[in-house]
Amino acid sequence: MKFSPSKSGATFYALMFLFILTAQDINGQEKTSLVKGIVTDMDGGPLTGVSVIIRNTRTNFTSGTSTDTSGIFTFSRVSSGGPYSFTFSTVGYENQTLSGYSIKENVTVSLAIKMTSTAASLDQVVVIGYGTQKRKDLTGSVASVGSKDIKDMAVIRVDQALLGKVAGVQVKPVSGEPGASPQIRIRGIGSISAGAGPLYVVDGYPTSSIETLNPNDIESMDVLKDASATAIYGSRGSNGVIIINTKRGKSGEPTITFDTYHGLQKVSKTPKFMNALQQAQYFYDGVKNRNIDLGNNVSGPPNTWVLRVPQIIIDVIEGRNTTDIEPLDEVLRTAPQQQYQLSATGGSENVRYALSGEYLNQEGLIINSDFKRYSLRANIDAKLSKKLMVRLNVNPTFINRSDVNSSGVTTGSGDFSIMGGATSVNPFYPIYNPDGSYFVYDGLEAVGNFNNPVALAREVTAKQRRIGLLSNLNIEYTIFNELKLNVLLGGSLFSNRGMRFAPQLPALFNQ
Numbered sequence: 001m002k003f004s005p006s007k008s009g010a011t012f013y014a015l016m017f018l019f020i021l022t023a024q025d026i027n028g029q030e031k032t033s034l035v036k037g038i039v040t041d042m043d044g045g046p047l048t049g050v051s052v053i054i055r056n057t058r059t060n061f062t063s064g065t066s067t068d069t070s071g072i073f074t075f076s077r078v079s080s081g082g083p084y085s086f087t088f089s090t091v092g093y094e095n096q097t098l099s100g101y102s103i104k105e106n107v108t109v110s111l112a113i114k115m116t117s118t119a120a121s122l123d124q125v126v127v128i129g130y131g132t133q134k135r136k137d138l139t140g141s142v143a144s145v146g147s148k149d150i151k152d153m154a155v156i157r158v159d160q161a162l163l164g165k166v167a168g169v170q171v172k173p174v175s176g177e178p179g180a181s182p183q184i185r186i187r188g189i190g191s192i193s194a195g196a197g198p199l200y201v202v203d204g205y206p207t208s209s210i211e212t213l214n215p216n217d218i219e220s221m222d223v224l225k226d227a228s229a230t231a232i233y234g235s236r237g238s239n240g241v242i243i244i245n246t247k248r249g250k251s252g253e254p255t256i257t258f259d260t261y262h263g264l265q266k267v268s269k270t271p272k273f274m275n276a277l278q279q280a281q282y283f284y285d286g287v288k289n290r291n292i293d294l295g296n297n298v299s300g301p302p303n304t305w306v307l308r309v310p311q312i313i314i315d316v317i318e319g320r321n322t323t324d325i326e327p328l329d330e331v332l333r334t335a336p337q338q339q340y341q342l343s344a345t346g347g348s349e350n351v352r353y354a355l356s357g358e359y360l361n362q363e364g365l366i367i368n369s370d371f372k373r374y375s376l377r378a379n380i381d382a383k384l385s386k387k388l389m390v391r392l393n394v395n396p397t398f399i400n401r402s403d404v405n406s407s408g409v410t411t412g413s414g415d416f417s418i419m420g421g422a423t424s425v426n427p428f429y430p431i432y433n434p435d436g437s438y439f440v441y442d443g444l445e446a447v448g449n450f451n452n453p454v455a456l457a458r459e460v461t462a463k464q465r466r467i468g469l470l471s472n473l474n475i476e477y478t479i480f481n482e483l484k485l486n487v488l489l490g491g492s493l494f495s496n497r498g499m500r501f502a503p504q505l506p507a508l509f510n511q
Contacts, residue, residue, distance in 0.1 A: 046071025179371030186240030205490035212397035249352035276324035280316035310445035421453035438507035452507035
């Protein structure tokens with residue numbers, strides 16, 4: 001009996017093993033069998049340290065062993081019957097399982113099984129500066145991320161798909177703003193004064209921005225990490241090169257695909273602040289200790305001390321002021337994000353196409369912030385003759401972003417940092433007045449002068465509009481099999497327009 005599981009990829013080794021079953025029946029004891037086998041590679045050499053597990057799913061019997069230096073394994077006192085399954089695993093091979101076997105008395109079973117080696121990935125073709133090459137023939141350091149990895153992560157930007165995927169590549173999110181780019185460092189920082197980010201090459205054409213790329217259009221990303229990256233790209237590749245290849249059409253019937261996903265974003269952890277009563281008590285104790293340090297009398301009412309306690313602090317401690325808000329809750333939200341893409345691929349042997357359109361909407365964690373992207377892509381491959389091939393890539397994109405001033409410290413009324421204000425105002429002052437207008441943090445006791453953080457988030461408008469066009473034409477002429485002439489013409493055009501408007505409100509000090 002032979003069992004040959006079908007596996008994709010190259011098959012390098014075979015397992016050969018022989019079961020010798022010997023029935024025993026001594027003084028009415030349970031009939032058991034001895035199971036032996038040998039594990040070898042394709043050349044007949046024994047495989048040492050292969051883990052072998054035998055299971056009986058009916059009786060919950062499980063036993064394990066491993067092969068010795070001769071590739072032999074043994075199970076003693078295995079009860080007759082079944083069904084039994086055998087699992088084989090070792091480093092460098094795909095796990096294999098044989099199931100549905102019944103062990104009978106005085107039966108010898110000879111089995112042959114092929115195991116797929118994980119070394120099959122060495123035949124993978126990767127993209128390097130000068131073209132493509134098999135990974136096993138590659139001497140430089142190149143790492144690859146495929147389209148499945150990118151799709152499974154459901155990322156907004158292409159560079160976010162590298163997070164945790166490539167050794168030696170540090171991907172660090174530096175902002176929670178929608179559509180924000182992460183910081184990427186390949187094997188550390190290569191320059192003190194020059195830029196530290198990698199060079200991006202999209203379909204063979206270098207570009208400074210990949211914000212306009214739709215992650216679902218990416219077929220693969222290859223990261224050149226060592227000095228060989230500078231061989232073709234010069235000093236621009238000194239911080240590493242990320243080569244991005246978009247999906248191409250395939251000959252055959254047209255294939256139309258619609259992809260969509262919806263997700264939610266939420267701040268994973270926020271600072272733990274004191275509530276209104278704790279903050280008031282903290283303020284009270286601070287004023288009292290300061291008076292004691294100066295030798296002032298603190299036996300009378302707190303509002304009569306030399307350094308007096310503000311009346312609002314006394315009202316909170318004595319329960320007359322019950323206002324207790326969390327300003328961060330007023331400016332943060334659970335933000336949805338959604339993406340829709342419609343694509344079509346197909347063509348003939350001579351002309352192939354891949355067309356796609358995308359709409360992305362990512363709302364920010366801070367109210368009134370979002371990132372929207374509308375993109376189109378057309379990749380056309382035309383074989384004009386046996387020797388002449390033309391490839392055209394066109395990618396127009398429109399981005400509309402609503403920004404908020406989230407970062408920065410709070411220094412007073414002139415500061416427009418939303419997070420700075422939300423983490424500085426005291427919880428015993430309200431965000432809104434009873435009539436619904438914004439509360440003004442100006443000239444108050446026990447708090448400095450600040451812009452109302454909710455007024456900053458809701459009333460200040462900051463828009464950015466970006467139109468991009470990334471396009472290139474590749475002409476390849478085969479002079480003979482070992483020599484090809486390749487001409488690449490391309491360009492990237494980007495237009496940015498931004499505006500910011502702050503209304504004249506008391507909550508913003510009429511600035």
